[in-house]
Amino acid sequence: MTAVRPLVVVKSGGNAGVDPVGICADAAALTATHRVVLVHGGSAATEALAAQLGVPQRFHTSASGVRFRHTDAASLDVLTMAMVGRVKPTLVTELDRHGVPAVGLTGLDGGLLRAALKRDQVAVVAGRRMLLRGGRGGRITEVRADLLHRLLAGGYLPVVSPPALGADGAPVNVNADRVAGALAATLRATALVLLTGAPGVLARPEDTEPLPEVLLPPGDGAVTLPGVRVEGGMGLKLIAAREALRGGVATVLVAHGGVDRPVRRALDGAGTRVRLAHPEVTA
Template sequence: MTQRVVVVKCGGAAGIDEARVCRDVAALVAAGDRVVLVHGGSAAIGDLAGRLGVPLRELVSPGEVTARHTDPATMEIVLLALLGKVKGEILAELGRVGVRAVGLSGLDAGLIRARRKKALRAVIDGRTVVVRDDHSGRIASLDGGLLTTLLDAGLVPVISPPAVAEDGRPVNVNADRVAARAAAELRADVLIMLTAAPGVLADPADEGSLLTDFRLPGEGGTPGHVKGGMAAKLIAAGEALAAGVELVVIADGRAERPALSALAGAGTRVHPPVDLPADRPAPAAPRRRTVPPTQELSPRNR
């Protein structure tokens, strides 16, 4: 029997229970799946920055996609939070539920390589400006062979930013796009992106307006009502689908069984544009599903 490859992206927003995600990873592994867990850490980054007195900024692109402004001080916070706190907590929890896991960042053995962004365009006070002090990059490669070696050994890779740039120094990259690239390199069957929302919402202010199916626009980009962190997730979903990943789900990381619920039908199934690729069956028309109210929606669904 062929083993299913499942990539799970655990968002780092407040309210997402990493222990529940780890419990679901254990269940998937016990069922015979090969699992890669990708994590962010926005809440931990914000908490540590506040304790150390480091101000954080977000940049909003002209397309209204939100990204962290990673200046030198923020880069240090990202390294400390992701590698020194979040990853260790996830690995400890996976060990507690009986999962043998290995923690890697993009810096380990050059797992994730990126091209450093020389400048970013951002909208500040209504004007589009160029930001040049940002330590972020675009993913150039991800070593799927290394992940396959770990999976073949019966291990669960737990991976995260940062990546390594051309000069050998760390750069921040979007964790959703790391998950999409990992899924593409592994030819994964499923990519699950867990966030602090029920899925893609028709009305971002109404958690009851869940879209159970979402067709990506054919012209690229994201619809005007989808902004911020969710827009970044849809971009990543599109990259995974274009690479041949069969199923991409954006689902609620605050649920009792977040990954298992996503596989059972919760959240939003994201579909490729009608013209890419042409041989994929068209899903039913987008449906809205009423969901029970949960805690207040986080401003950063990562």
């Protein structure tokens, strides 16, 4: 009987410091020894398309200190168009160029990702709490992975992105890092590799060398680390890392997505390894 190859979930960040072409080339090479699921964001593509279409984008900071996009109906349309029409085709065709058959999916396809809508979100504006209504943002409640299992068994590389499917039957925006963490946990991945525009988790934004390891404290909400300024999207990456680790993923890495061989370099020790300060497995 042929041994099942280990599974790696790779998250390609959406900012300008990430090289999606290089990530695809490395993910394609990794398929010689591993099964791979590629999750992608699309912040830069979404903001560019929003500017082109004249759709305002609003960002806020939650009461727990996490920066988030306020997704109204128009913003969700733009995000979906950017993911499905711009980012995903680039990744799928690039993988095909390297001889790897890829299938592009959103969380809507096959009911892959289910989400609960955050109907009322609290943001901190000028030091005061403000209630945001009418948003289409939410959190993942369930991963229905049967479709992914079938694709992986057939030799395909799934390429996954938001949005997810809400309980009301309409799309819901969910954070792509947390999508990657949820998929890694559900699929029992060997490793989750979060690729970003930074070389890893930095103690200070101006640093050039990443911390080799960080220990996440127990609890929920925003992640705070002694002596580390967790800013921007890194906070959500660490939340996603915590969720994956709690779900049983043994190895979670945060590394640079703009270098040569980014996935294999991370697996070989580049970037930051994320662990739980008090290991726990909830799934």
